[in-house]
Amino acid sequence: MASCLLAGKRLVRALGPGGELEPEQLPRKLRAELEAALGKKHKDGDLSSGSARLVSFRLIRELHQYLRERGSTLYLHELLEGSEIYLPEVVKPPRDSRHGGTLSDLGKQVRSVKALVITIFNFIVTVAAAFVCTYLGSQYIFTEMASRVLAALIVASVVGLAELYVMVRAMEGELGEL
Template sequence: MARESEVKLTDTIRKALQDAVDDSRISNMDKMTFKNILNEEGCGQKTIPFKTVRNLSKALTTAGKKVYIHELLKGSDVHLPSVDIPKRSPELEARLERLRTEAANREYEQMVGSIVPKSSPLDFSIGEDVKAINRQMTAVFNFVITVVAAFMFGYKGSELLLGVSNVAQKLTYGLVLGMAVFFADLYFLVKHTK
């Protein structure tokens, strides 16, 4: 059963209780309740239920006296009932502890996941390294051969197709064609390299 809130019995509340007991317009049932509180107060009662203060305010207001609850409670303290928390079962405690441990482990793994490598440093393959070097060397060799071949085509092609005999003009045609192939090849090399 839930206990209700109680308030400290102050002189203001005592005086209002006495006024209610002395007033003839208040019902006998309410008078008996208020008289019992005043008699118990003599025995050392220091708190009364909040419901009684609310009933006292209603009774006095009905009798024609304007007494509000906040005026009665001025200088008083509210005593809230303590809540009885049931004890948890051992199975529940064990399960909660297991879940807390799992959550802490997941959080730790997430924090150090980017720091600690998944594989050991001794776990390497020479074959993969050789294949990677082979791919890079092939790309560089292809790059150099393509640019040199484009230069040679521009140099010799200008002589054969255009009839240019001046060495400076042949070098210019070769360099222009070589540079064009150089930048085109560089673009594709950078774009497709991982």
């Protein structure tokens, strides 16, 4: 993530003797930090000139705030002309050579599929059993077939939704442990 910028020639000149920032009378602390940052050379070998200097965004914000408070006619975008955002190179970790598709990986996948099949089978059996039990049990309450089927569908739907809720919570818990 970017947290610095490569200062351009304009910013270096403005901070130097006789530069545009000299009449602004920057606070000593801010001037010292800017000069120290501009005095540091960039350590990566990707820059051939070697004159690139890193300035943190914090210092740029402080400079901008100071210029804004003073009502300066010198604008930050003018000072940053020619500067670039510094993006450090991301170091990728080396790949682990043990994960080449061994039989233990196959075993994990088979166990995962087996657990999924059992869960789906359990869901179907539970909903079907709720339907059958309600259909058979409702014969003592309702005499019409339509009423019995409707009651059985309602109960099976409620049981199915409850079962789905429990499955989602269980899967959420398993994913949280990863």
